[in-house]
Amino acid sequence: MIQGVDTRAASFHNRTVLNTSACSFFVTCAKGTEGALRRELAALRIGGPRGATGGVSFSGTLMDGMKVCLHSRVAMRVLLEIAAFAAPDADHLYAETREIDWTDFVGHGMTIAVSATTHANPHLRHSGFAALKVKDALADRLRERTGRRPDVAPRNPDVSIVLHVRGQQARLFVDLAGEPLHRRGYRAAMVEAPLKESLAAAMLSLGAVAIDKPFLDPMAGSGTLAIEHAMAARGIAPGLHRRFGFERWIGPEQRRIWDSLVKAARAGIRPNAPCPILARDKDKAAVAAARRNAEAAFVLADITFEVGDFTTLAPREPAGTLCTNPPYGERLEVGDAGTDVRRLYAGIARTLDRMRGWRAVFLAGNPALAQALGRKPAVVHRLWNGPIEARLLVYDL
Ligand SMILES: C[S@@+](CC[C@H](N)C(=O)[O-])C[C@H]1O[C@@H](n2cnc3c(N)ncnc32)[C@H](O)[C@@H]1O
Structure with missing residues (x-):
């Protein structure tokens, strides 16, 4: 994977979700720090952050999501919601996941990883099994559309997909940051019990x-x-000295926006x-x-x-x-x-x-x-x- 503009991503228009101003995000953080995260989002002029345990939701543009990646000191992950649907069991999960046009995110030759959390669903009790269903549906859909299945890369994938199941309800996200945001890139030396x-x-x-x-x-x-x-x-913006997952799949228009955010952040030091x-x-x-x-x-x-x-x-x-x-x-x-x-x-x-x-x-x-x-x-x-x-x-x- 080359750094910088990825030619594989250049043909994407990310039309399903990214050209709308009403993307839904879920930003995760350590339990008990949601108030600090809400304050940060408000300071970034992100409208209507709503609290939840272990994270905060908001609606906004992809640019807002990028801004959080770059500037939030408290957030762990910025999850862009791709779909929300009823998934009482594995068959529904597979069928709904297969409906999604994954070519918006997963370009030719890109690698993926799927992680899942499941809660209160007796048919999707094992998060590994639920993640596998999503991976299979996504791979089958892509093979049907492009003739090729994506490779799975548990470490450092091009696109990280996250599934949350709570009861009968499933939500699928793309993790904008990739590596969690606490990894600023400065931890050159370790000691015992460092604070995140x-x-x-x-x-x-x-x-x-x-x-x-x-x-x-x-x-x-x-x-x-x-x-x-x-x-x-x-x-100094905490994300200024690292790379983000979304840099691998955004199109040229979104890259211009990203470059301008980085430039403004540098100017603010x-x-x-x-x-x-x-x-x-x-x-x-x-x-x-x-x-x-x-x-x-x-x-x-x-x-x-x-x-x-x-x-x-x-x-x-x-x-x-x-x-x-x-x-x-x-x-x-x-x-x-x-x-x-x-x-x-x-x-x-x-x-x-x-x-x-x-x-x-x-x-x-x-x-x-x-x-x-x-x-x-x-x-x-x-x-x-x-x-x-x-x-x-x-x-x-
Ligand atoms: C939990 S660690 C702090 C971790 C730190 N916040 C970080 O992110 O790496 C506690 C530190 O207290 C230091 N320490 C223990 N007793 C001390 C003392 N009496 N005076 C000064 N430092 C002490 C230890 O050497 C250790 O580095």
Whole structure:
């Protein structure tokens, strides 16, 4: 697959859905971050975002969908609805899927992948089976129209198709982004338990972290929070340094629109972050990883890096926001030179006593943190870090 304009896509007009202003989208996000996503969509002037658990729906143009891919920091996937129909069983699912003109998306020689989620349908209980039915129907339809079945590529397909079944109702989508949006392309170096980029961005938004005040992550790990904050402070669109699935199948007219969105996003970048940003961790290797990631994200010059223990943090002026996700516990108890997580949390509480005037935003996966901090949070917000239920705790110190 060549990068840039794909000649295979050039003959597409995407006539069924794309030339209308009323495409339906479902934008997925981590559970508990829907409010932050709705705010982002509103800021992008996307009309009428409607909430749901784990995502937000809206109606708009393909350009709106592209805009979300490029600018949303909180979204995970942008799904363009292709069809919605009753699918009480596998035969109906096959028949309805075969009705769709897939040549709008799947050009000659393109690869596909189909994923599915199913809920409350006894005849489509297994998501793998439901996905296979869709793949078969799509392949049969394309062979009938073009004489060729598409190849399936579970990794890095040209077109990702998503099926959602809920009860008797099925919805088919094309995933505009391809690789999920949290993969911004800057994670050059890994540490244990890094925060997903989209969840870090949601934390910054839900914690109302100001870009015009100093920022500090004292347990920064691979630097995700500091990097996401720096990118927001510089106005760097999160999708600017990666490719998207739709770039492989849009036609020339849509590509012109995409190019203009990218150009406007580049023009909107500020030369530096307005306030100091500090990423600190007691682990030297984590700080080195954070530095490499910041470089890959083009924000190295905006962030200061330090090796140091949270409990030795000296008070800093002027006040700003301390934003961090401390270890949840299990790893510390077994592996961290015998340090007990409760002792660490008590140390965090004592350090906060010295930070008068600061706002502190924590992602707490362990209820012992709130107990150790003792104070009354200004905000408590429930959200999910993958399968782990966590709390966003905000304190004005
Ligand atoms: C859950 S990880 C943070 C992950 C980070 N948000 C990221 O995206 O990579 C917790 C971090 O706290 C650091 N840490 C643990 N105890 C610490 C202490 N007493 N002082 C400073 N850092 C500490 C660990 O080294 C680890 O990098």
